[in-house]
Amino acid sequence: MSERILHDQEIGRNHPWAGFLGLDKSGSTQAKLASGKSISEMVVTMANNVIDGLRGRAVKGKEIRRYYQIGVFFYSTDMEGNPIVESAFPWTQEPMPWIDEIALQARLEERIVKGVDPETGEEVDQKKPFPVFIENVQPDGGTPMGSMYDKAYEVLKPISENHQDCNP
Numbered sequence: 001m002s003e004r005i006l007h008d009q010e011i012g013r014n015h016p017w018a019g020f021l022g023l024d025k026s027g028s029t030q031a032k033l034a035s036g037k038s039i040s041e042m043v044v045t046m047a048n049n050v051i052d053g054l055r056g057r058a059v060k061g062k063e064i065r066r067y068y069q070i071g072v073f074f075y076s077t078d079m080e081g082n083p084i085v086e087s088a089f090p091w092t093q094e095p096m097p098w099i100d101e102i103a104l105q106a107r108l109e110e111r112i113v114k115g116v117d118p119e120t121g122e123e124v125d126q127k128k129p130f131p132v133f134i135e136n137v138q139p140d141g142g143t144p145m146g147s148m149y150d151k152a153y154e155v156l157k158p159i160s161e162n163h164q165d166c167n168p
Contacts, residue, residue, distance in 0.1 A: 011057075011067050018069045018096060018159045019054075021047050022148035023088065025074040029139040044136045047072060047088075051133045055103045064100040071096040071155050072134055075148040076141035083147035088134045095155040106131045 009015040029040035037045075051070065058067045072088035089097060091105050108129045115126035 013065060013067065016067055016069060016163065018156060018163075019071075020096075020152045020156055021050065021070065021072045021088075022085075022145075022152065023047060023072065023074050023134075024143055024145075025076045025137050025139050026141050026143040027076075027139050028143065038139070040139045041136055044134055048131065048133050051099075051102060052131050054099050055131075058099045064103050066098045066100055068099040069096045069159065070099065070102065071152075073148060073151055074137055075145065075151075076139070076143070078141060081142060084141065085147050085151040096159060102133050106133045108132070 011017045023043050025040060029038060029043065031039050033039060033042060035042075051072075054068045054070065055064060058065045073085050074088055075083065075085045078084055087095060089102065089105070092101065094101075109132055110127050111130040112125045113128045114123055116122070117124045
């Protein structure tokens with residue numbers, strides 16, 4: 001039986017959380033879903049939702065606290081099939097920026113979402129601001145998932161070594 005390591009410390013400034021998202025940007029993600037959006041668009045939207053959720057959890061008053069470090073990387077291959085793993089945050093050389101740094105780079109766009117009219121109870125389209133932390137990219141190439149895992153190990157290893165009591 002393998003032994004599981006459980007982390008029971010609360011996430012906070014003294015015990016931050018580090019996470020990694022690998023986003024497939026291979027050519028196959030151009031495929032359209034029933035919604036009419038591509039797989040790539042939906043993956044980026046979900047990643048933006050995850051980051052926004054972490055940002056929301058890090059807000060205390062008017063401050064975004066450094067509770068979360070997160071790396072987001074796109075992976076694909078070039079024309080010769082060589083793996084490409086690149087940061088989704090072109091504004092920094094830091095592979096694992098803090099959530100407050102990521103939040104500063106966000107832009108808001110207005111999106112139409114389904115909602116309920118409070119007077120009639122009917123479903124209606126509503127405009128809602130949507131924070132964009134990661135921009136969608138043009139899908140291309142193959143899917144070198146192993147290279148993405150190598151990158152995750154490369155950027156998470158020093159964090160886990162330097163913060164052995166953090167939440168991985």
